[in-house]
Amino acid sequence: MKKLPKYFLFLFLGSLYSTNLEPTFLVLNHFDKFLPNADSSLIENFSNSTFEFDSTFQILFEDIDNHENPAASHMVTIKELGEKYQVNYILFNRIEHINDRFILNGLLFNTRSGGLIHRRKIDLKQYLNGQINELNMWVGNTVGQVEKNWENNRKSILFSDPEEINYQKTPRGAAIRSLAAPGWGQAYSGKKISAGLWASTESSLSIAAIISFLNYDKAAKSFKKNSKLYHGTNDEKDVANYRTAAENDWNDHVTFSALAIAFAGATGTGWVANSVHAWIVGPRAYKNLYQKWDPKSPNTTG
Amino acid sequence: MKCHRGQLIIILACLVVYSCTIFEKDFDNPVDFEANEEKGIGAPTLVFYPKTQTKTTSDSVIVGSFIVFNEDSTKPFAGIHLQIEFPNTLLELDTIKPGLFITDTSNATPLFTYTFDSINTIDIYAYFLDTLKKDLEGTGHLADLVFNPTSTGSDSVSYDLNACEMIDHEDNIIVLKGDRGAEVIVQ
Numbered sequence: 001m002k003k004l005p006k007y008f009l010f011l012f013l014g015s016l017y018s019t020n021l022e023p024t025f026l027v028l029n030h031f032d033k034f035l036p037n038a039d040s041s042l043i044e045n046f047s048n049s050t051f052e053f054d055s056t057f058q059i060l061f062e063d064i065d066n067h068e069n070p071a072a073s074h075m076v077t078i079k080e081l082g083e084k085y086q087v088n089y090i091l092f093n094r095i096e097h098i099n100d101r102f103i104l105n106g107l108l109f110n111t112r113s114g115g116l117i118h119r120r121k122i123d124l125k126q127y128l129n130g131q132i133n134e135l136n137m138w139v140g141n142t143v144g145q146v147e148k149n150w151e152n153n154r155k156s157i158l159f160s161d162p163e164e165i166n167y168q169k170t171p172r173g174a175a176i177r178s179l180a181a182p183g184w185g186q187a188y189s190g191k192k193i194s195a196g197l198w199a200s201t202e203s204s205l206s207i208a209a210i211i212s213f214l215n216y217d218k219a220a221k222s223f224k225k226n227s228k229l230y231h232g233t234n235d236e237k238d239v240a241n242y243r244t245a246a247e248n249d250w251n252d253h254v255t256f257s258a259l260a261i262a263f264a265g266a267t268g269t270g271w272v273a274n275s276v277h278a279w280i281v282g283p284r285a286y287k288n289l290y291q292k293w294d295p296k297s298p299n300t301t302g
Numbered sequence: 303m304k305c306h307r308g309q310l311i312i313i314l315a316c317l318v319v320y321s322c323t324i325f326e327k328d329f330d331n332p333v334d335f336e337a338n339e340e341k342g343i344g345a346p347t348l349v350f351y352p353k354t355q356t357k358t359t360s361d362s363v364i365v366g367s368f369i370v371f372n373e374d375s376t377k378p379f380a381g382i383h384l385q386i387e388f389p390n391t392l393l394e395l396d397t398i399k400p401g402l403f404i405t406d407t408s409n410a411t412p413l414f415t416y417t418f419d420s421i422n423t424i425d426i427y428a429y430f431l432d433t434l435k436k437d438l439e440g441t442g443h444l445a446d447l448v449f450n451p452t453s454t455g456s457d458s459v460s461y462d463l464n465a466c467e468m469i470d471h472e473d474n475i476i477v478l479k480g481d482r483g484a485e486v487i488v489q
Contacts, residue, residue: 234351
């Protein structure tokens with residue numbers, strides 16, 4: 001019976017400790033641009049969780065996809081970090097900016113097992129405080145606390161109804177432009193190299209066709225002239241000379257006619273192919289479609 | 303719009319193809335031995351130039367008589383007899399002039415004579431009698447026959463090859479292998 005008070009004391013402390021179990025995170029943020037409120041936003045928005053921040057483990061998670069089993073790629077290290085920082089989870093967040101887009105790559109590791117338990121990769125067009133909003137949504141998703149206004153913030157840049165989408169550039173527009181001038185459609189679609197290639201190829205073929213035709217025309221006229229002179233003289237030497245000249249002209253006009261037709265055919269075929277190519281590589285919707293940011297929309301990010 | 307575009311492409315294609323017309327080779331000058339050979343007429347050949355001519359009744363019709371050799375196998379000749387028949391219903395003989403080829407360098411006519419049967423046959427005799435050369439060689443102009451049209455229509459002036467003769471300066475006969483007539487159209 002003397003042991004009974006000790007037993008209750010342990011039971012009380014145990015239950016006290018268990019009720020105070022809030023998730024603890026070691027957050028490893030790696031952003032290619034400085035995001036001033038990233039850390040404070042997490043602390044403010046997720047008051048039920050505890051966050052430790054450290055940004056010295058960048059290289060560790062870069063090659064995760066090269067492992068046969070990414071989920072178990074760094075188990076030992078994760079466990080060691082968990083013990084070192086006394087946290088339940090390790091949250092690795094990387095944000096990269098590419099032109100007007102940003103890519104959020106999030107990894108959540110459980111320090112108890114050392115495994116990767118959750119992963120998210122988002123490729124989005126930048127919107128107002130979009131990086132912080134997406135970071136909140138990602139962390140909120142891991143802890144089961146996603147606020148409606150974060151979702152509304154993201155939805156505000158997405159078209160809810162595809163019928164409302166007004167395409168400024170279309171594959172048809174590209175095809176029509178290329179039909180008018182080779183390479184224009186590709187240039188319109190932002191494909192400058194193929195635009196240059198098509199324009200130079202079609203120009204070269206057109207010039208070759210025109211030069212061949214002009215040579216054909218010259219040879220044909222010369223043939224007719226020499227034929228007339230040939231028939232108009234009774235001098236044997238002139239007859240022989242005009243005949244030789246006319247025969248040479250005839251051979252030339254046949255050769256240049258064939259070349260002109262071949263080059264013209266190639267130009268025409270290339271022209272149509274160029275238009276089809278412009279349609280194929282023409283501007284199409286890329287991943288998500290966004291509508292113009294409405295500045296009246298409230299900023300609800302942390 | 304698509305239909306119009308297609309038509310435009312077809313028209314342009316036709317324009318390119320048909321604008322590059324291949325002309326037919328038509329080398330048929332009677333003085334050209336190659337043209338005669340292509341027609342199966344061997345050399346030496348007696349021909350008229352032009353091969354065809356169109357005149358009015360008020361014009362004179364001049365028909366040139368030529369001897370044509372293959373330039374690779376010419377034979378020297380000194381005298382020639384030509385028998386020519388013409389359509390007397392269409393033409394009447396006006397004059398016969400010696401050709402430049404058988405005239406010597408001083409532009410004199412050594413020997414050139416002709417007979418006309420007053421119907422439709424002309425016999426021309428020509429001999430080359432130069433002081434330095436004995437023979438002539440190659441293609442050349444033998445005579446010009448001047449006719450006056452008497453009515454309208456078309457007919458031809460021709461050689462009677464069996465009666466024609468060509469000799470060298472030793473009186474050896476040079477075989478004439480062919481002849482070509484001339485068409486005269488009087489309008």
